[in-house]
Amino acid sequence: xxxxxxxxxxAALALGLVMAFGVAPREVSQGNVxxxxxxxxxxxxxxxxxxxxxxxxxxxxxVRRAPGAxxxxxxxxxxxxxxxxxxxxxxxxxxxxxWGTWWTWDARLTSVAILFVMYLxxxxxxxxxxxxxxxxxxxAVLGIVAALDMPLVHFSVYWWRTLHQPPSxxxxxxxxxxxxxxxxxLVNLAAFTVLYAYLVAKRVRxxxxxxxxxx
Amino acid sequence: MPDNWGFVTAAYGLTALVLGLYWRRLVRxxxxxDHAREAxxxxxxxxxxxxxxxxxxxxxxxxxxxxxxxxxxxxxP
Numbered sequence: 001x002x003x004x005x006x007x008x009x010x011a012a013l014a015l016g017l018v019m020a021f022g023v024a025p026r027e028v029s030q031g032n033v034x035x036x037x038x039x040x041x042x043x044x045x046x047x048x049x050x051x052x053x054x055x056x057x058x059x060x061x062x063v064r065r066a067p068g069a070x071x072x073x074x075x076x077x078x079x080x081x082x083x084x085x086x087x088x089x090x091x092x093x094x095x096x097x098x099w100g101t102w103w104t105w106d107a108r109l110t111s112v113a114i115l116f117v118m119y120l121x122x123x124x125x126x127x128x129x130x131x132x133x134x135x136x137x138x139x140a141v142l143g144i145v146a147a148l149d150m151p152l153v154h155f156s157v158y159w160w161r162t163l164h165q166p167p168s169x170x171x172x173x174x175x176x177x178x179x180x181x182x183x184x185x186l187v188n189l190a191a192f193t194v195l196y197a198y199l200v201a202k203r204v205r206x207x208x209x210x211x212x213x214x215x
Numbered sequence: 216m217p218d219n220w221g222f223v224t225a226a227y228g229l230t231a232l233v234l235g236l237y238w239r240r241l242v243r244x245x246x247x248x249d250h251a252r253e254a255x256x257x258x259x260x261x262x263x264x265x266x267x268x269x270x271x272x273x274x275x276x277x278x279x280x281x282x283x284x285x286x287x288x289x290x291x292p
Binding site (some may be wrong): 017026031032033035036039040043082085086089090093094096097195199202203205206209210213 | 217218219220222223225226227229230233234237238241244245248251252
């Protein structure tokens with residue numbers, strides 16, 4: 001099943017690339033640099049998804065004490081940190097030619113940076129506490145608390161005046177651009193979601209094997 | 216506005232590089248654990264085999280002749 005997910009994500013990412021560079025048109029005001037949109041929002045979306053899964057799995061662990069839930073939270077946090085880091089980096093690369101700066105301390109960028117650092121701390125906490133059961137418990141609490149930053153990240157563009165634009169898709173009224181831009185974006189969102197599922201499944205299997213090797 | 220293809224390449228290239236390296240790290244760790252598991256099962260099988268030979272050497276022979284203790288036997292020439 002994991003192997004199938006791997007091939008599926010490879011095919012979906014290839015299709016996403018074709019859509020981003022072959023199907024999507026050159027944007028009128030930004031030019032071709034706007035094509036970064038087909039990678040940056042999908043990365044950010046997967047980061048939201050990953051940390052949502054961490055919060056849900058952490059609640060499940062605290063209620064049932066199932067090691068499987070803890071492994072899922074751990075794997076999802078690791079992949080989420082990776083995708084958040086990439087979302088920040090690609091956003092910064094996109095910001096330089098369009099905003100004229102790599103970074104600015106506006107509400108969206110700052111709240112995402114806080115989210116990134118909190119989950120980085122989550123991963124460090126796992127490595128610091130030696131007792132596995134205690135580490136799982138502490139991380140479950142941190143995983144839930146850190147997820148509270150996600151609404152702040154999402155609504156920061158409405159609550160404060162930011163350089164970052166409001167969401168394109170997840171907004172009241174939905175997407176208002178042309179279908180030629182929407183479809184490549186949706187395909188890439190789906191491709192990165194499948195890639196997330198594949199990486200998490202692979203990491204969970206690895207965590208289970210590591211636990212068996214230590215037992 | 217200029218196309219800034221360099222920024223587009225940097226964004227896609229960085230994403231591909233980081234995700235590729237992470238994937239390779241997972242695959243490598245998986246292989247290491249598989250090798251370790253195989254080595255453990257080989258050692259366990261060998262230990263079980265050695266235990267069986269030691270057990271048999273202490274049992275009386277089928278012909279009825281008494282058997283000496285393995286430690287008291289002289290080495291073969």
